Amino acid sequence: MTDSLGVELRGRETAAAIKEEIAGLVRSSGTTPRLAVVVATGDEATLWYVRSIAKAAAGAGVACDIVDLGPAAQAEGIRATLERLSADPGVHGVMLQTPLPEGVSAQELAASIDPAKDVDGANPLSLGRLAAGLPAFAPATAAAVMALLDRHGVTLKGARAVVVGRSTVVGKPLAHLLLDRHATVTVCHSRTRDLAAVTSTAEVLVAAVGRAGLIGAEHVAPGAVVIDVGTNPTADGGLTGDVDFDAVIGRAGALTPVPGGVGPVTTALLLRHTVTAAGLT
Numbered sequence: 001m002t003d004s005l006g007v008e009l010r011g012r013e014t015a016a017a018i019k020e021e022i023a024g025l026v027r028s029s030g031t032t033p034r035l036a037v038v039v040a041t042g043d044e045a046t047l048w049y050v051r052s053i054a055k056a057a058a059g060a061g062v063a064c065d066i067v068d069l070g071p072a073a074q075a076e077g078i079r080a081t082l083e084r085l086s087a088d089p090g091v092h093g094v095m096l097q098t099p100l101p102e103g104v105s106a107q108e109l110a111a112s113i114d115p116a117k118d119v120d121g122a123n124p125l126s127l128g129r130l131a132a133g134l135p136a137f138a139p140a141t142a143a144a145v146m147a148l149l150d151r152h153g154v155t156l157k158g159a160r161a162v163v164v165g166r167s168t169v170v171g172k173p174l175a176h177l178l179l180d181r182h183a184t185v186t187v188c189h190s191r192t193r194d195l196a197a198v199t200s201t202a203e204v205l206v207a208a209v210g211r212a213g214l215i216g217a218e219h220v221a222p223g224a225v226v227i228d229v230g231t232n233p234t235a236d237g238g239l240t241g242d243v244d245f246d247a248v249i250g251r252a253g254a255l256t257p258v259p260g261g262v263g264p265v266t267t268a269l270l271l272r273h274t275v276t277a278a279g280l281t
């Protein structure tokens with residue numbers, strides 16, 4: 001918790017600092033890290049994310065190949081592509097975008113990404129290594145939550161942290177990252193009884209569910225640091241989080257906005273992981 005209330009934890013400055021650091025590393029190494037992004041969907045939000053990765057990569061001096069297999073791609077074709085990119089010494093990072101076509105399992109396919117190139121932490125091996133405390137890439141979104149907490153000087157050691165959401169891409173890896181930092185971690189989900197009773201004990205509260213406005217004032221302890229991972233599309237083509245921003249901002253010690261919070265940091269850390277995979281750090 002913090003002493004003041006209502007601080008906005010903005011992500012754009014953090015993202016800009018990470019991208020600047022990457023650009024410096026690339027310049028001084030003389031190596032161009034290369035990220036391959038495999039796409040097999042027509043989902044608008046995903047395509048937006050892919051374009052923003054390409055744009056951020058260009059600005060940071062990272063090469064980015066979009067490998068678009070189209071929304072009709074089959075599991076075997078996607079697997080062959082991931083295997084080819086994993087074996088290509090010119091490619092340092094490999095990412096498979098979700099969602100995937102009906103009946104195609106992202107987790108089964110992600111097992112074909114070389115863990116050394118698994119910059120979005122999608123291979124089940126990466127999650128297992130993370131849980132075991134071994135070096136591994138965390139999913140960029142989970143890493144972004146930690147980066148925002150660190151950048152804003154939030155103390156995690158001994159802190160009560162509550163994560164709402166148990167997805168493989170955010171909730172589960174994040175619980176391990178917080179445990180590693182000696183937080184006392186509780187994971188809530190759709191079957192949790194009396195959600196507000198649990199979340200209102202949190203000094204650090206992370207919402208990663210995908211339900212607009214789920215977290216209201218009654219879910220938040222005064223002074224808590226609240227990180228909103230939700231990116232829910234709105235009727236007018238915008239984006240809104242899992243936290244009711246207007247209801248919570250005056251009560252929270254600090255709160256990330258959507259847009260402009262976790263999202264931009266996610267993109268920057270995906271590039272940071274690619275730089276690490278290229279051996280630059």
Ligand SMILES: Nc1nc(=O)c2c([nH]1)NC[C@@H]1CN(c3ccc(C(=O)N[C@@H](CCC(=O)O)C(=O)O)cc3)C=[N+]21
Pocket residue numbers: 045046048049052095096097098099120122140141231238239258259260261262263264265266267
């Ligand atoms: N394997 C995989 N990993 C992902 O991490 C993944 C994925 N697949 N599929 C698609 C979703 C979506 N996603 C976003 C990341 C950043 C923003 C982001 O930066 N949004 C901006 C604003 C965008 C706007 O205003 O429209 C912001 O929050 O400020 C959004 C969404 C990652 N995803």
